Amino acid sequence: SRTLLRVEDLKVDFQVPGGVVQAVRGVSFRVRAGSTVALVGESGSGKSVAAQSILRILPRNATIADGRILFDDGVVNEGSGPVDIAALKADGTAMRALRGGRISIIFQEPMTSLSPLHTVGDQVGEAVRLHQRVTARQARTQAEDMLRRVRFPDPKRALDTYPFELSGGLRQRAMIAMALVCRPALLIADEPTTALDVTIQAQILKLIKDLQADLGMAVLLITHDLGVVANLADEVVVMHRGRIMESGTREDIFADPRHPYLKALLRAVPRFHMAPGERLVPIRSITSEGGSLLEKDHQPWPPGADAAGPLLAVEGVRKRYGARKAGWFGAKAGAGTLAVDDVSFTIAR
Ligand code: ATP
Numbered sequence: 001s002r003t004l005l006r007v008e009d010l011k012v013d014f015q016v017p018g019g020v021v022q023a024v025r026g027v028s029f030r031v032r033a034g035s036t037v038a039l040v041g042e043s044g045s046g047k048s049v050a051a052q053s054i055l056r057i058l059p060r061n062a063t064i065a066d067g068r069i070l071f072d073d074g075v076v077n078e079g080s081g082p083v084d085i086a087a088l089k090a091d092g093t094a095m096r097a098l099r100g101g102r103i104s105i106i107f108q109e110p111m112t113s114l115s116p117l118h119t120v121g122d123q124v125g126e127a128v129r130l131h132q133r134v135t136a137r138q139a140r141t142q143a144e145d146m147l148r149r150v151r152f153p154d155p156k157r158a159l160d161t162y163p164f165e166l167s168g169g170l171r172q173r174a175m176i177a178m179a180l181v182c183r184p185a186l187l188i189a190d191e192p193t194t195a196l197d198v199t200i201q202a203q204i205l206k207l208i209k210d211l212q213a214d215l216g217m218a219v220l221l222i223t224h225d226l227g228v229v230a231n232l233a234d235e236v237v238v239m240h241r242g243r244i245m246e247s248g249t250r251e252d253i254f255a256d257p258r259h260p261y262l263k264a265l266l267r268a269v270p271r272f273h274m275a276p277g278e279r280l281v282p283i284r285s286i287t288s289e290g291g292s293l294l295e296k297d298h299q300p301w302p303p304g305a306d307a308a309g310p311l312l313a314v315e316g317v318r319k320r321y322g323a324r325k326a327g328w329f330g331a332k333a334g335a336g337t338l339a340v341d342d343v344s345f346t347i348a349r
């Protein structure tokens with residue numbers, strides 16, 4: 001199918017006290033219309049920054065330093081070719097029409113999208129009215145229809161509930177309804193289910209898959225869960241320290257031994273059932289702000305492994321979160337917060 005999104009040599013810099021952090025360092029990939037592309041990689045590798053670039057919701061101290069983000073859904077530019085999102089004004093009319101209209105995003109934490117002060121019906125309806133000239137009544141009807149599609153048990157009643165009255169799973173569904181009510185051509189899902197328990201996770205992922213088929217949209221799925229990648233992705237893009245390490249079809253990436261990095265990543269993810277003697281294998285320099293996870297444990301896997309030393313060693317890890325995560329619809333950017341500052345611990349075998 002045709003190319004919906006083409007990211008070409010994208011570079012994103014952060015101004016930080018004492019210099020510049022190059023969070024994304026020349027990234028290229030594409031998303032075909034209707035397909036699912038999984039974006040994977042260690043914490044801090046630049047996945048969220050790449051996603052925020054596509055929606056132009058980067059923190060205030062970040063700039064797109066180079067590259068193009070070509071989007072062509074056959075609708076923008078009145079169907080006459082792609083628009084370069086990297087060249088648009090982040091808060092200009094064209095970008096506001098794209099954001100939430102043709103491209104939407106959902107996050108791990110639904111309350112970053114939902115306001116606690118308004119009913120679900122008002123918020124999903126408002127998403128419609130930002131993009132279409134409709135009456136409040138028509139917006140409410142569309143909201144109800146979308147709440148039905150995301151399988152609210154009682155969509156009509158849900159219109160008048162507040163987010164705090166809902167369970168975590170239903171809040172997630174309300175956020176998805178808000179993101180999809182304008183039928184975007186591209187949904188970006190940034191670790192959409194990480195905070196949910198396992199059964200709800202599976203339901204939400206199934207829902208996204210079903211809605212994707214119903215609405216014909218493409219999904220750019222950011223996840224740490226390689227089981228999810230194996231289930232949902234047509235193509236996989238692996239990031240490492242702001243660059244693309246590997247990319248290819250799901251079959252290529254999982255089967256082909258020429259993709260050693262993803263294999264290492266697979267082994268570095270702790271699973272519930274680890275075989276006796278099986279061990280976590282390190283990936284160097286897991287955060288770009290210093291520190292390392294599992295750094296000492298660089299040995300062949302799995303057999304013959306020595307049983308000495310800790311199972312997991314975390315050393316001096318620093319992790320910065322973008323303050324932007326509040327309210328992407330009218331997002332006010334802010335400086336990053338250091339969420340984890342120099343954390344070290346070990347877990348014994
Ligand atoms: P995770 O899996 O933990 O969500 P990620 O791959 O999404 O990680 P990003 O959030 O994209 O990682 O961050 C990439 C890099 O960008 C970080 O390592 C950090 O150096 C830098 N960065 C992100 N946000 C900020 C900020 N607000 N200020 C300064 N640097 C930042």
Ligand code: MG
Pocket residue numbers: 047048049190
């Ligand atoms: Mg992220």
